[in-house]
Amino acid sequence: MYTLWFCFELSGWGNECRPVEQGCPRGLDMNNLMLRWLCLLSLSLPLLFWFAHVLTRDSSPASQSHKLRGYTRISPGRMGQLLDMHCSHCALVSSSGQMIGAGAGEEIDKIGCVIRMNNAPTLGYEKDVGGRTTVRVVSHTSVPLLVKNERYFFQQSADTTYVFWGPERNMRQDGKGLVFNILLRMARKYPRTKIYVVTREKIQYCDGVFQNETGKNRMKTGAFLSTGFFTMILAIDMCDTIHVYGMIDNNYCSQTNHSAVPYHYYEQKRIDECRMYKVHERAQRGGHRFITEKAIYAKWATRHKMEFKHPSWSL
Template identity: 75%
Template sequence: MLEFDRAGKAIKNLLIWNLCDHESTVADWACLSRVGVKNECRPGHWKQGFAEGLDMNVLMLRWLCLLTLSLPLLFWVGHVMIRDGPSPAAARKGLEGYKRIKPDRMDQILDINCSQCALVSSSGQMLRVGAGEEIDKIGCVIRMNNAPTKGFEKDVGRRTTVRVVSHTSVPLLVKNEQYYFQQSAETTYVFWGPERNMRQDGKGHIFNALLKMAKKYPNVRMYAVTKDKIEYCDGVFQNETGKNRMKTGAFLSTGFFTMILAIEMCDSIHVYGMIDDGYCRINECKMYKVHEHTQRGGHRFITEKAIYAKWAARHRIEFKHPSWSL
């Protein structure tokens, strides 16, 4: 605080010197009075200067006044951006809430940033669309759970930069560990799950299985979503819907965690194969409708997609195959 006080006094003295040492307008004095600088000039302090010098100093004075009056607005805008949803990639340096799974330490955070990302849904919407080559040309490719690429390269591409995996899908990856953790060792894995399965005191059976894989394949980058991050995502859901996720008996889907991660790590996102929240009003989506209205243990897939549409208005998100009317 002392340094801020000194800096403030220095700026104030500079402004007073400019006014006392040169001719100034009524508007300049009005600006100074707004930022707490009073007329401290004494008779005899006025001097004549060259016209160019006067213009330069008055211009500098006005810029300083504008900067001083603009700072509170800038802080307010920053506060609103942080409050209203996940922060964009450009605002972050390393991603808090994702900790490296390693036998000897859990203090390494996920450090990844991409200019463009392809977020590829596990949906059958991608079949026979032939988007594989387009997807593989994008800098980072994000997939979910154990969604396959082998045999579907023409439609979904070959590359996987990040794979976000639910606790329920971990056994499927472990069952095919050679493919996921050896042949696809360049992929970064992000695992999420409830505390009872991901606790690190030896009683979290899913975390134990992941730790075993981390020991066996030490070069594979495996990260766990922290408890605090999951609570943050719950808060984002409640802020967007006005509903408490736990009180409504719902679980967030892997897609929700993936979309938040994508916004944090990517400057722009191309989402492939994800239907919008209105799709099931026209088409039969029995599974989605059951989950949307179940009282316990369901995913709010349709509600989540309405949230993604809102985020697309605030971030650089484009939906393809099918495209969305935003």
């Protein structure tokens, strides 16, 4: 609430003064020039106070918003709500077998936001990968794996924010998107769970980023972007500093002394990580360009606050 200021006309330079009902006095001679300036100042002060109030209000932490375009919520009655999230420090935890024996769990859990991918579990692996999950980025192909254990992912882990990505044919919202329909059913069944999808426009943007970085059109090369790529894009959108755990660089698998580890830390008797990477990198159709993507991340690490651990990268 602001106090109204009135202009006063002084009688000479004495102490006597009287209020002016019709605004500021006019026709003042040069001897009263100072009074005119005082009058103008008194009329300007309310406006200055109002501007100060607005600036203070809009710069307060409570009013700041970090809505991220390209990520919209699936929720009955709240469709289209943008993801509103920002973290000073993020731990992006890879699903790689590199995390086996890393002993980084306690360190990861101390970081403000923890990002995981697909259905990578924490139970039984806390010592190496930690136990907290702030955001989980999930491929359309991994949705059945989460639904298979829906009570854990969508009920017990309701504090986790889920971000799902997939091609338009699976994520369309006209009733014909099979994966979208499943997610909508989960959102209705577990209304407390925060379920978001990557929009078609954001996926097209990511395709453009891949082409700008590599000079190659993703679709013409027969490749699909990996969940790791979408996760890294999201981390750059929402995090000031990114600590990446368990991700190898693009040269790791070409080194003769690289260690053989499983593709996933929770599937230790499955295919070797480097073998999987090489198969996908050479695939004519339907593969992920894991090694190419790692080279892109190395570029991004020179422009963003990003560090890699287990193993560390030489940038």
